[in-house]
Amino acid sequence: MSRIAYVNGRYLPHRLARVHVEDRGFQFADAVYEVIAIRRGAFVDEDRHLARLTRSRGVLALAAPMSEAALKLVIRETVRRNRVGDGIVYLQLSRGAAPRDFAFPAHTRPSLVITVRHMRIADPRLVAEGIAVITVPDQRWKRPDVKSVSLLPNVLAKQRAKEAGAYEAWQIDAQGNVSEGTSSNAWIVSAADEVITRQADTSILKGVTRMAVFDILARKGLRLVERPFSVAEAMAAREAMLTSATNGVLPVVRIDGAPVGDGRPGPLALSLAAAYRAFMDGEA
Ligand code: PDD
Numbered sequence: 615m616s617r618i619a620y621v622n623g624r625y626l627p628h629r630l631a632r633v634h635v636e637d638r639g640f641q642f643a644d645a646v647y648e649v650i651a652i653r654r655g656a657f658v659d660e661d662r663h664l665a666r667l668t669r670s671r672g673v674l675a676l677a678a679p680m681s682e683a684a685l686k687l688v689i690r691e692t693v694r695r696n697r698v699g700d701g702i703v704y705l706q707l708s709r710g711a712a713p714r715d716f717a718f719p720a721h722t723r724p725s726l727v728i729t730v731r732h733m734r735i736a737d738p739r740l741v742a743e744g745i746a747v748i749t750v751p752d753q754r755w756k757r758p759d760v761k762s763v764s765l766l767p768n769v770l771a772k773q774r775a776k777e778a779g780a781y782e783a784w785q786i787d788a789q790g791n792v793s794e795g796t797s798s799n800a801w802i803v804s805a806a807d808e809v810i811t812r813q814a815d816t817s818i819l820k821g822v823t824r825m826a827v828f829d830i831l832a833r834k835g836l837r838l839v840e841r842p843f844s845v846a847e848a849m850a851a852r853e854a855m856l857t858s859a860t861n862g863v864l865p866v867v868r869i870d871g872a873p874v875g876d877g878r879p880g881p882l883a884l885s886l887a888a889a890y891r892a893f894m895d896g897e898a
Contacts, residue, residue, distance in 0.1 A: 616628065616629075617696055617729070617730070617731070618692065618695040618696055618730075619631035619692070619727065619728065619729045620688055620691075620692045620726070620727065620728035620729075621633065621725075621726075621727050622723075622725055622726060622727075625691070625692070625695060628729065631727070631729075633708070633711070633725055633727060634711035634725075635711075636711045636712060636713065636714060637708055637710065637711045637725055638708050638709040638710060638711070638712065638719075638722070639706060639708030639709070639725065639763055640708075641714055642716070643762060643763050643764035643765075644674070644708060644709045645676075645706055645707060645708035645709065645762065645763045646667065646670035646671050646674060646676065646706070646707055646760065646761050646762050646763065647667075647704065647705060647706040647707070647761055647762075647763050648663045648664070648666065648667045648704075648705045648761060649663075649702050649703070649704055649859050649860065650663045650689075650702065650703045650705075650859060651701075651702055651735045651736075651859045651860060651894065652693060652698055652699070652700060652701045652702060652703060652730070652735075653700055653735055653894045653895065653897060654699055654700065654895070655693075655698075655699050656897050657689075657703070657897065658735075658859065658893075658894050658897050659822045659823075659825075659826055659859075659897070660686070660689075662822045662825060662826075663822055663859070664682060664685070664686075666761060666820065666822065667705065667707070667761070668682075670760045670761045670762065671707055673757070673760045674709075674760065674762070675718070676707060676708075676709055676724060677724050678724075679707060679723075679724045679725075679726040680726075688726075688728065689703055689705070689728060692728045692729075692730055693730050696730040696731075698730050698731065698732055699732075700732065700733065700734065700735055701730060701731050701732040701733045701735070702730070702731060702733050702735070702859070702860060703728060703729070703730050704727075704728065704729045704730070704731075705726070705727070705728050706726070706727045706728075706763060707724055707725070707726050708724065708725045708763075709722055709724060709725075710722035710723045710724050710725045711725065733860065735859075735860060735862065735894065736860075736861060736862030736863070736864075736887070736890065736891055736894065737861070740781070740861070740864055741862075741863070741864060741865065741879070741884070741887045742879065743867075743879070744864070744865040744866065744867030744868075744878065744879040744883075745780070745781035745782065745856075745864050745865070745866060745867065746779065746780040746781055746866070746867065746868035746869075746871075747775070747780055747781065747782045747783060747784050747795070747800075747854075747856070747866050747868070747869055747870075748774065748775050748778045748780045748783050748784070748869075748870055749783070749784050749785075749786050749792070749845050749869065749870055750771045750774055750775075750783045750784070750785055750786065751785070751786055752767075752785035752786055752787050752788075752793045753767040753770075753771075753785075754767045754768070754785070756816065756817075757816055758793070758794070758816070758817060758818055758819055759814065759815070759816045759817070759818065759819060759820060761819060767785075768796035768797060769796075771783035771785060771796045772796045772797070775796070780868075781864075782795045782796060782797075782798055782856060782866075783795065783796050784800050784845075784848075784869070786845060787817065787842075789842070789844075790844050790845060790846075791812070791842035791843060791844050791845075792812065792842070792843055792844070792845060792848055793812065793817050793818050794812065794818040794819065794821075795856050795858070797858055797860075798821070798856040798857060798858035798861060798864075799811060799812075799818065799819070799821040799823070799824045799856060799857045799858065800812070800848075800854075800856055800866075801827075801854065801855045801856065801857065802843055802847065802848050802851035802852075802853065802854045802855075803851060803852045803853035803854070803855075803880060803882050803883070804839075804851060804852065805852055807836070807837065807852075807882070808837045808838075808839045809831055809836055809837065809838050809839070809882070810838075810839045810840075810841060810843055811824060811838075811839075811840060812840065812841070812842050812843070813840040813841060813842075814840070821857055821858060821859075822859060823857040823858055823859055823861075823862065823863070823890070824857050826890060826893060827857055827863060827886060827890065829893075830886060830889045830890065830893065831886075834885075834889070836882075845869070845870075848869055848874070849869050849870075849872055849874070851874060851875070852875050852880060852882075853865065853874065853875055853879075853880030853881075853882055853883050854866035854867075854869065854874045854880075854883075855880075855883040855886070855887075857890075862887060862890045862891060862894065863883060863886045863887040863890045864883075864887070865879030865880060865883035865884065865887070866883075867879060
C-alpha cells in the first residue's frame with residue numbers, strides 16, 4: 615500500500631509530498647519536530663510529545679498551526695490513511711516559506727508536515743543482544759533541549775557510529791561528561807544500584823521515554839539520580855542503557871569497544887526494557 619503524507623492541509627502520496635524551496639526549515643533549520651511511537655495502532659505518550667512540541671515551538675516563537683485537538687485529529691487521519699500498526703509518526707513544524715532573510719518574516723504561515731512509517735519499535739532482538747556506542751565531542755548548539763531540526767552534528771556523529779560498527783554515539787561535553795546520544799538519552803547503573811541519567815537542563819533533550827522510565831523507577835522503588843556522569847564512570851558502570859521513543863529501553867554493552875560490566879545486557883536494563891514494553895502495550 616502506498617504511503618500518504620500530510621503537508622499543509624493536504625493528504626498527498628508520499629512520493630509527491632513537497633514543501634517550498636524557500637521553506638525556512640529547509641534553508642535555516644528554523645523548525646521543530648517530534649517523533650511519536652505507534653504501538654498496535656495507538657500512540658505512546660502522545661500528550662507528553664505534544665506538550666514538548668508546544669514548548670519547542672514556544673522557544674522559537676513559532677505559531678501553532680492549529681489547535682491541539684485539530685492536530686490530534688490530523689495525526690490520527692494520517693496514521694489511518696497509512697494503516698500503520700507498529701511504527702512512528704513524524705511531525706515537523708517550520709516557520710514557513712518566505713524570501714530568504716535571517717530575521718523572522720513579517721507574515722508567514724507555519725508549515726506542518728506529518729509522515730508515518732512502519733517500524734519495529736523497541737526491537738526485542740536489540741534488547742536481547744544489547745548495543746555498542748562510541749563517544750564523540752558534543753558539537754551542538756547550546757539549546758539541545760529544543761527539539762529542532764538543526765541536527766547536523768547528530769547526523770555526523772551517528773555516521774561515525776555506523777562506520778565504527780556501533781549503534782549510537784554518546785556526545786561528550788567540554789567537562790568530559792556524557793550529554794546524550796544523537797537521538798537518545800544516556801543512562802548508567804552504579805555499583806550501588808543507582809540509576810543515573812543527566813539532569814534535563816538546556817544541555818539535553820528532555821526525553822519522553824526518559825520520563826516514562828522515571829515513572830517505572832518510582833513504581834519499582836528504584837533509586838534515580840539525575841546528574842552528569844563521565845565517560846570513565848560509564849565504562850566502569852555496572853550497566854548502561856539508552857532510551858528513545860523508537861528504541862524504548864536498550865542495554866548498552868560496549869562503549870568505545872570496551873565491555874560494560876560483563877559485556878552482556880544487565881538485569882536492570884532488561885527489566886526496565888520489559889516494563890517499558892508493558893507500558894507501550896498498555897497504551898495500545
Ligand atoms: N529522537 N535526545 C535526542 C537528541 C533525541 O533526538 C531524542 C529522540 C531523545 C529521546 O527522546 P524521546 O524519548 O522523547 O524519543 C533524546 C527521536 C526519536 C528522533 O529524532 O528520531
